[in-house]
Amino acid sequence: MAASFTGLPFDDIRHMIRELPGPDVDAAANVRERDAELTKPAGSLGRLESLVEWLAAWQGRSKPSVNRPVVCVFAGNHGVTARGVSAYPQSVTRQMLENFAAGGAAINQICAAYDLGFKVFDLALDVPTGDITCEDALDEKSCVATMAFGMEAIAGGTDLLCLGELGIGNTTVAAAIFAALYGGEAAHWVGRGSGLDNAGMARKVAAVEAAMAHHGANLKDPLEILRRIGGREIAATAGAILAARAQRIPVVIDGYVITAAAAILHALEPTLIDHCVAGHCSAEGAHADVLERLGKKPILDLGMRLGEGTGAALAAGVIRAAVACHNDMATFATAGVSGKGDAG
Numbered sequence: 001m002a003a004s005f006t007g008l009p010f011d012d013i014r015h016m017i018r019e020l021p022g023p024d025v026d027a028a029a030n031v032r033e034r035d036a037e038l039t040k041p042a043g044s045l046g047r048l049e050s051l052v053e054w055l056a057a058w059q060g061r062s063k064p065s066v067n068r069p070v071v072c073v074f075a076g077n078h079g080v081t082a083r084g085v086s087a088y089p090q091s092v093t094r095q096m097l098e099n100f101a102a103g104g105a106a107i108n109q110i111c112a113a114y115d116l117g118f119k120v121f122d123l124a125l126d127v128p129t130g131d132i133t134c135e136d137a138l139d140e141k142s143c144v145a146t147m148a149f150g151m152e153a154i155a156g157g158t159d160l161l162c163l164g165e166l167g168i169g170n171t172t173v174a175a176a177i178f179a180a181l182y183g184g185e186a187a188h189w190v191g192r193g194s195g196l197d198n199a200g201m202a203r204k205v206a207a208v209e210a211a212m213a214h215h216g217a218n219l220k221d222p223l224e225i226l227r228r229i230g231g232r233e234i235a236a237t238a239g240a241i242l243a244a245r246a247q248r249i250p251v252v253i254d255g256y257v258i259t260a261a262a263a264i265l266h267a268l269e270p271t272l273i274d275h276c277v278a279g280h281c282s283a284e285g286a287h288a289d290v291l292e293r294l295g296k297k298p299i300l301d302l303g304m305r306l307g308e309g310t311g312a313a314l315a316a317g318v319i320r321a322a323v324a325c326h327n328d329m330a331t332f333a334t335a336g337v338s339g340k341g342d343a344g
Helices: 009-018 025-035 047-059 079-083 091-101 106-114 140-154 170-182 198-219 222-229 232-246 256-268 287-294 310-328
Strands: 069-075 117-122 160-166 251-253 276-278
Touching: 009 140, 009 232, 025 047, 025 310, 047 310, 069 091, 069 106, 069 140, 069 232, 069 310, 079 170, 079 198, 091 117, 091 160, 106 117, 106 310, 117 140, 140 222, 140 232, 160 232, 160 256, 160 310, 170 198, 170 222, 170 232, 170 256, 170 287, 198 222, 222 232, 222 256, 232 251, 232 256, 251 256, 251 310, 256 287
Parallel strands: 069 117, 069 160, 160 251, 251 276
Antiparallel strands: none
8 A cells, every 4th residue: 555645744644544444334244144044053153253244344345255364574673672671682683584584483384384475574674763761762754654664564465464573672662652551560561572581571671661751741642652662563563554444454463562553553543453353362461451451352362472473373364264164154045954943
């Protein structure tokens, strides 16, 4: 999706938001009608049934499909890593990108197992964002430019977008975003990330506290939170979510960091993420708390906290199975099976 920004950067984002489409309630109703005719007891597939309704509503099709699912991973680096908030050096971000390219990461295996497309986006890894403990991560213009870049993730077409991330230090940034949005003690939002020891955890909490103190009163507007204490992968994710909404593409969000982008949009307008589902509940930080605040029940809860879009990709497999059941199951009439209440 091409983006054209003509006014002040954030003003253009707000204007775009006002123009986004809502759900197709007729398509969802048609799914419910067909579901009642399928050769199974009503409601017996549980959440699989509601997932098909959700997909139909946002694709705008009475017969939804998942023929071209894609996992998009945004990679960024963060100035806050200088504060000792990660168990790994910043160079690992690029090394992991090379691992993706070689097909050696967990996400590669999951995408292959479920026949998912896979794209990776390098977001200026050699130019880390500002250290959020003492400066802005991004200025307004570069934040919106990164959101616009993220909007291009759907170029080439897809019918289900799964979003993931990569970036040393980005769980610190996500924790800071949640602290800014929801308040409370920094320690509540901070997790062990890539495997921090207790001393590292203390540094990570201190970094989030310092970010809150430094930016203070400037953290009232969600978009200001995004640019001041966010990261490029989070800005790009927010852009991708908005572009998907504009193009009627349902979205599966991944773990703690991707959810931070969704939370920013939710704070702007709660309905902005109605076309999104939570792929899983991460074991990182207070992800379960955040998902509850967003009204998102995760499809999976496997104790994962890897990132890379792994939870979203696994959930895409469940969604594909749900669609296959709905579209390809026989009806009582076509199968010659007696329905409920038929004379025996």
